[in-house]
Amino acid sequence: MDVRRVVTGHDASGKSVFVSDEQVAPRKPVLLPGSEFTMLWGGDETPQFPDDGSMPNWHTYFPPVGGFRFSMFTLPPGTAEPEPSELTGEEAVADAEEKLPGLLSYLERDDPGMHTTDTIDFEVVLEGTVILELDDGAEVTLNPGDTVVQNGTRHRWRNPGDVPARLALFVCGAHHANVERG
Template identity: 75%
Template sequence: MDIRRVVTGHDAAGKSVFVSDDAVRPARPTLMPGSQFHQLWGGDTAPQFPDDGSMPQWHSYFPPVGGFRFAMLTLPPSAGTGASEAPDIEKGLAEIEELLPGMLGYMDPSDPGMHTTDTIDFEVVLEGTVVLELDDGAEVTLRAGDTVVQNGTRHRWKNPGDVPARMAVFICGASHANVTR
């Protein structure tokens, strides 16, 4: 999917201006075939205005308390997403860390895909079907137009369909007594 990001800001006189209009290329980790992560915007602190419209500094996939992330995700169908040849796991994990810094630290290695973050996530399903599974096996099926407010719960995402599912996500860092960085 081609994603366009238009950014506004302020000029030296405080007037509203367009500062960029660019295509955003997705991260496509080898160990996650068919997945796409469009990291659109983020910051590790609360924004202050007026600003010049430049991307704030941020360092990890999930934000710290007071930070935020805006992204689009593409989840491939759960069936038939295996790689055609055996991947180099060590190289693939290093690639994920480079493309999506810190994400793997939140994953439960004993239960693939299951993770808990110290964030509040606002998700909108744009296309396809996704299943949100919680740690006790409870599931809800979501379709285009459905939304989720994810309050730091242990969960995983699955795509039971036969086409990619796309979601828009806004993530806010939050204090979570059960998650440590």
């Protein structure tokens, strides 16, 4: 589902102006069937204002220290069937890397979905139900309106329902003694 993004900025005299009003399409990596990642805004450095409202530079899915990301994430139901792909495994990895640079380097190969990031994440469940599981197996079920402050912990997301779940995310880069940049 496309998401409407309205962006403000400043004109040459410093007056507030609308810079853009557009639909942003989700990124759908073949390697993560049914998942959608709508990258709405981000930057690798702290912004300075006034500015013209242009998209700041950003290079990877997770931000560096001082950087930030604003996005939406759709998690398919646990019962979702993967769609057949004509891509080879290597091509599917390249597709994911192109659409979500650096994300795969955080995912654990021997424990699907489990990952630890060097970020603080603020998450709001908008639709559906999700389960957040931590590394010791502890779980919490989250419903629309519930929020999470994720402090660089090892975790995974799961959708136990039969409809997609959607979350809004704001992610800030942080220092983490146990995570090496991918």
